[in-house]
Amino acid sequence: MKYITGMMLALLISTASCGKNEKAPPAKTAPTNLTLHVVVNTDNSGAVAFTAAANNAVSYDYDFGNGINKTVANGITNYTYPGSGTYTVKVTAKSADGLTLSKSADVTVTIASGLVWSDDFNTDGAPDPAKWGYDIGTGDNGWGNAESQYYTDRSKNVSIANGILKITAMKENYSGSAYTSARILTRDKFAFTYGKVEVSAKLPAGGGTWPAIWMLGSNITTAGWPACGEIDIMEHKGNEPNKIYGTVHHPNHAGANADGGTVMVQNETTVFHKYTVDWSPALLRFYVDDQLFYTFPNSGNVPFNHDFFVILNFAMGGHFGGAIDPAFNSASLEIDYVRVYKN
Structure with missing residues (x-):
């Protein structure tokens, strides 16, 4: 009886010890503080410069508002619109863990006839x-x-x-x-x-x-x-x-x-x-x-x-x-x- 009790006690101590050593998975990191800066070229060519930046971002997906999309690593890109108009541009920052943060801006371009x-x-x-x-x-x-x-x-x-x-x-x-x-x-x-x-x-x-x-x-x-x-x-x-x-x-x-x-x-x-x-x-x-x-x-x-x-x-x-x-x-x-x- 004492032997059985000792074995049971050891098992309980071992189980409790294992439970204490288990670690919760680390929390995933999301992008934060996303900014989007837009500069429209004044030569009426339709050229626009985009600069996006966010904490914890490893890539940026651009939707230029006309069905054209582009992915860049550093958030900086240029795009020339083929027609005059106002376009809603959306940039999505993505972290290494796959979490995202988006921001949109309206861009108006005028192309000289x-x-x-x-x-x-x-x-x-x-x-x-x-x-x-x-x-x-x-x-x-x-x-x-x-x-x-x-x-x-x-x-x-x-x-x-x-x-x-x-x-x-x-x-x-x-x-x-x-x-x-x-x-x-x-x-x-x-x-x-x-x-x-x-x-x-x-x-x-x-x-x-x-x-x-x-x-x-x-x-x-x-x-x-x-x-x-x-x-x-x-x-x-x-x-x-x-x-x-x-x-x-x-x-x-x-x-x-x-x-x-x-x-x-x-x-x-x-x-x-x-x-x-x-x-x-x-x-x-x-x-x-x-x-x-x-x-x-x-x-x-x-x-x-x-x-x-x-x-x-x-x-x-x-x-x-x-x-x-x-x-x-x-x-x-x-x-x-x-x-x-x-x-």
């Missing part, structure tokens, strides 16, 4: 090959909408004379199609993110005509359509005289389900009108002759925050153009100029 690209079509002949390329063929190439034309690079379909670019659709049998026309584009030659595009144009008349001034996301080969985004600055149906369409296509809002608006314009086939989109991180605004007719809210959730290229074309029929007038023989989309400004 300036002409960054243009074509006034002042040289007779073919479009400038340094600025324009061609899509050749039919919609079977993957970019058609059941249209009836065959796109060529022939001078009878696309040419410049007396300061005017003419894209001409003609009724003729050509490579299995009943009509020919042209589609020119700045792909791989010029692309941009945010800005104002102005095009002075006189539109063709006739049932089934479908001229368009528009843009596609430069990442179309990797992202596909409509994930790349599409901005239709101007579309017109000869079957709906005087009605001008401004439209954006993006995932879940493409084709007949796209977002857009219309405006009625007189004499669109007999005089030149100015067709404009003003594209910023916040909005896409569509105008005819400086009259605003549609506004689309831009955000990081839609594909309108990367480079786009410009397209000019004249289609016949298709899902949008509709029935072609049997009496149609030829007509031209006439372009006086294309100008791109940075905001």
Whole structure:
């Protein structure tokens, strides 16, 4: 009995001793006293310098308020905004233990407007090959909408004379199609993110005509359509005289389900009108002759925050153009100029 009691006593003493030697896990360290200092460059370039500092921080995550993010170790970074606007910048300091502390600030930048690209079509002949390329063929190439034309690079379909670019659709049998026309584009030659595009144009008349001034996301080969985004600055149906369409296509809002608006314009086939989109991180605004007719809210959730290229074309029929007038023989989309400004 004494032996058993001694063993039990020793066990109790050992257990108590072990309990005293156990240590609680150390408390995790969080960042404290986070500050954010912002300096906007006064040259209206959109450049901004950011300096964040916090106790116990080992890295800083920046959200520049336009879908762009960056992580830096010392809290110091620079970013140049591509468009004017007010952005809510958020910086998150992170400690070695993974704890975080955040701070936000509104940053307003103004970028001076300036002409960054243009074509006034002042040289007779073919479009400038340094600025324009061609899509050749039919919609079977993957970019058609059941249209009836065959796109060529022939001078009878696309040419410049007396300061005017003419894209001409003609009724003729050509490579299995009943009509020919042209589609020119700045792909791989010029692309941009945010800005104002102005095009002075006189539109063709006739049932089934479908001229368009528009843009596609430069990442179309990797992202596909409509994930790349599409901005239709101007579309017109000869079957709906005087009605001008401004439209954006993006995932879940493409084709007949796209977002857009219309405006009625007189004499669109007999005089030149100015067709404009003003594209910023916040909005896409569509105008005819400086009259605003549609506004689309831009955000990081839609594909309108990367480079786009410009397209000019004249289609016949298709899902949008509709029935072609049997009496149609030829007509031209006439372009006086294309100008791109940075905001």
